[in-house]
Amino acid sequence: MSRVNRAERTIHPTASVSPDAHLGKDVRVGAFALIEAGATIGDDTIIEAGAIIYENVSIGQGSFVGAQCILGERQAGYLKSEGGGEPYENPPLSLGKNSVIRSGTIIYSGCTIGEAFQTGHRAIIREDSIFGDHCSFGTLSQCDGRVRIGNKCRFHNNVFIATYTTCEDNVHFYPMSCTVDSLHPPCQKGRQGPYLESGVIIGAKVLLLPRVRLGRNAVVAGASVVTHDIEPGMVVVGAPARAIKKREEVRCHLEDRPAYEVAFDEQLR
Template structure:
């Protein structure tokens, strides 16, 4: 008996593990229509995924995640338990998303982003303490960023590549550095290639 429900028009690579773990989880893995799941990916049961889902190769998704429509998760990225991911979210390759993270609609997460959720590991109150990280709607997180516990990334904000974010980021702001600091608003950005009046004007 299959431990997963898979919608129509799916494309599956070789050497997949779908819905096999954990054995104590009563709910099947549920994946919507038009999924493309590439080779060596592992997706646990108890996760619900919307339509038009894509993975790269070797993606790991644990149990209890809720993932919206039109979501892409890149090669070798890891998504731990009980996260909530909205619609039209892009998570690039080699990212680590721990438990209880909220990623809202249209967020874009660059390669090798690490999110942390525990202030004092290992903590006996982990399931209570580790909640609180939110990546807001339309936020862009540059490659190699580290986001610390309890941090909220504001709507439509931009985190420059390589930054270390240890405090909340206001919406529509640009932050860079270690620790990341606000340097300007999103509307103050300039397109250095002069293709557009300013970046993100197309949104």
């Protein structure tokens, strides 16, 4: 028997919704969507055509899941168990309320994502990653798993975030930037991504090498390669990146004023 009165929701006749899925009020499910047993969909949520919601996925109320999205994608352990290995239960995925997951996005199981999360199209977030509230992750960007992201972080299009990268609050990545986690690829020993403190700004096409730490409110100019730690509030440029001035010394030439009149984390409030 259904977990909720069908009159309170709209399910396309071609959609496959398990009777053991938990659907809230006013949920809309599009054509050929799949919602497995054990999934929980909050009130006023829209699941568009062809989306797949696997077991152990919880979606907060007022969210939107675009066409052809996959939430709760299987981890490697599950795939091995399907091939005759040890039994494996897919870990839960939690997506906060009022989130917008645009078409083609894949989010793996084991992730915990805060409220008002947004993605572009075809974004990929690998397993066991944590995102805070009010984050955005752009079109064709990829998070390679086991990252820790704070609140109000923004990742523009085509950004790659390597495994074991950590960002505090209000970190901003511009397009085509990349972090890496191995000093001697493909060696897997001692993998560790960069650590970015609050308010850091990463310009377009920047490369952050493993284990570097970027201090609070640091700014990395476009196309730079960061090979060493950066002091808080410094602007760095080049390959390898070197400090050229303090953040408060940067001026906007269009309006003849300081470019950063307040800290970046204050601008985002």
